[in-house]
Amino acid sequence: MELLNGFITIFSSATTMLFVVCGAVLGVIVGAVPGLTASAAIAMLVPITYYIDPLSALAFLYVIGKAGRFGGSISAILFNTPGTTAAAATILDGYPMTQKGQAGKALKTASLASAIGDLTGEILLICGALTIAQFTRQLGPPEYFAIYVCAFLIIGSVISNSVIKGIASTLFGAMLAMVGIDPITSEPRFDFGMIELYNGFSLIPLLIGLFVISEVFTQAAHDRSKDEHHETVKANNPSDNQLSMAEAKRCLPHIGKGAGIGSVVGLLPGVGSAVACFVAYGEGRRKAKNGDKWGTGVVEGIAAPEAANNAVSGPSMIPLLALGVPGSTIAAMLMGVFMIHGIQVGPQIFETSGDIVYGLFAAGLIGIVLYFIIGWFGSAYIGRAIEKVPAIYIYPSILTVAFISAYTARSSLFDVGVACVFGIIGYFMRTLNFSTAATVIAFVLAPGAEQALRQSLLLSDDGFLIFVDRPVALIFFAIPVVAIGLRLYARMRRENSNAELLDTA
Amino acid sequence: MSSLGSARPDAKTRRTARHDLIAGLVLIALSLFLFSASFDIPMESDDDGIGPRFFPQSICMLLAALGLVMALQGARKKSAPGDNSIFYGEVFVAKVLPLAVLSFVYLWLFVQFGYLLSTLVALYAAFLLFGVRGKGLVLMPPLMTVLFYYLFFGLMGVFEPPAEIFNLTDLFNG
Known part of the structure; x- marks a missing residue:
C-alpha cells in the first residue's frame, strides 16, 4: 500500500518524474563513458540537490546509480572497455559478439539481464529493509558499535587486493572524520586554528576530490596513443540484432542465478558490483552446458554478470535504510543527501519519512523500466555517439564542473581548495592501489561509530566488558574476524601451493 | 606475479x-x-x-x-598477490602535476577575477594539457564557460563569489 502511495507521489509530481527520467538517461550515458562512473557523476551532482526537494534529489541520484551500472555494459560490449568496473566481466562475451556482428543482440541481452537483476534486488530491498528495520529498532549503542566495526573491517578487507591497504584506506577516512568538533563534548579537534575546519570537512568536496578530480588526473595520465580504433562490424542478417525468445529463455536461469548472487553480494558492505559480476560469470560458466563456449561470444556470458552487477543496487541500500550504516559509496552519498535535507537515516525512517522512502522505492522501479527501454532501443546509438566525442574534450569540462560543484555546496572557495587537495590524494591512492571508496564510506561511518562507542561506555559500569554481555554485538565482531581469517588462509594456501610448484620445477 | x-x-x-x-x-x-x-x-x-x-x-x-x-x-620486497602499483613518477610530473598546479591556479584566479575570466583561462589551459588543438581549442573553452555559467549561476541560482581585482561579469552587467 505504501509502495502504491510512493508511485502516486512520483507520478503526481512532474518535477520528480522529470528528475527520474533525467537520472535514467544521464546514468546510462555516464556509465557508458569509460572512466566516468556513476559514483563520480553522483558526487558532482550532490550539490545540485540542495536546490530541489528531497524526494526528487534522492530519486535522481538513486536512478543515476542504477542506470550507470547498466550503462557500463555499452562500452564493454561495443568498445572492449568497461564503462564501469561493474561491467568488467561483460567484456568477456560482449566484445566477441560485437566482433561477430552481433552487437545489437549483446546489448539487448545486457538490457534484459540488467533490468531483471535490478528488479530482483529492488524487491529484496522493498521487502527486506522494513523487516530488518523492525529488528534493528531493538538494538542499542553496543550493537551499533559492533555493526560499525564489522562494516569497517569488511569494507577494508575486501575492497582492495591488499587487506592492509584496504583497512588503511578505511582508517584514513575515519581519521578525516575526526576533524571538527567532538560530537559529545563539542571540543574542537584537529582544526589547527582554521575556522573553516571547525565543523570538519564537508562530504561534498571530499567526494568530488576523491572521485571526480582524481579521475580527471588519472585520465590525464592515460596514454591515448595506445587506444584501439573500433571498427563497426555490421550485422550479417537482421536476427543478429535481435534477441530471440529461445535465446532469452536460455539466459533466464543464468539471470536468476546472477540476480541471486548480486543480491547477496549487495548486502555485504563494500563488496560491490565488480565482485558480483565475476562471481556470477564464474559460477554461470561452471554450471552451463555450453561452458566451453563462454568467452567466445555467447548471450549467457553477458546475462549472468549483467544480472549480478545490477542486482547489487537494491540490497546495498538495506544497511543504510535499516541501520543508518551505508554499505556502498552510492549509499554513503545518498546518506549525505538525506542529511542535507534534515532526514535522520536509520530504522525509524520508515515512520518519520515513510513517504520519501517508498517514493524512492517507486522511483527505483520506474528507473529500471526507463533504463531498460533506453537500453533495449537506444544503447547502440548512445555507444556510437559517445565514441564520436573524444575523451580529451570531456575531461577538462568535467574538471570545471567539479570545481563549481565543490563551490556550490556551501558557496565556499575553501571547499574548492579541499577538493583540489583530495584530488591529488585520490590520484595517489588510486595509483598505489588504496581505496578511495573505503575512505569515503569510513568518513561517513566514523562519527556514528565514535558516538556508539562512547554511549556504550557511558551505559556500562564495566567499561569495554559491556560488549561481552551482548550476543548480537559479539556476532557482529566475529563476522569480520572470520572473513579476514578466511582470506588470509586462502592466500597462505595459494602461496604454499605455488612454492611447492616452484620447488618441484 | x-x-x-x-x-x-x-x-x-x-x-x-x-x-x-x-x-x-x-x-x-x-x-x-x-x-x-x-x-x-x-x-x-x-x-x-x-x-x-x-x-x-x-x-x-x-x-x-x-x-x-x-x-x-x-x-622485504613483498606485496599482496594482485596488488600492483601503477604510479609512474615521470607520468605524474609530465601529465598530472601540471593539471594539479592548474587546479590551484584556477582557484587563485577565481578569487581574484571571478568565474568568467578564471574559468575561460583554466579551460584553455586544461584543453591544451589534454592535447586538444585547432578548432576544438578555440571553440570549446568559451562555449563551456558560458554553458556552465548559465547552468549554475543562472538556472540553479548559485551565489557568484565577488572578485577581488576585476570581474568580467560586472562589465557585462553594466
Missing part, C-alpha cells in the same frame, strides 16, 4: 614494494603528526568513560601500525 615464498620478485612486485615502503612511511609520519596534535584536544576533567582524544588517538595508532607493516613488507 607477486612475491611468493622463495620466488625472486619480478619488476612489478619490486616497484609495488618500493611504493609500499614509501606509502607506509608516509602513513607513519601522518599518524605520528596527528597523534601529537591530538594532545591539543581539550579534555574535560570529569570525562566519564572515554574522552574526545580516545578515538583519534586509537585511529592514529592503528594507522601507524598498518603503515609499519606496509613499510616492512615493502623493505
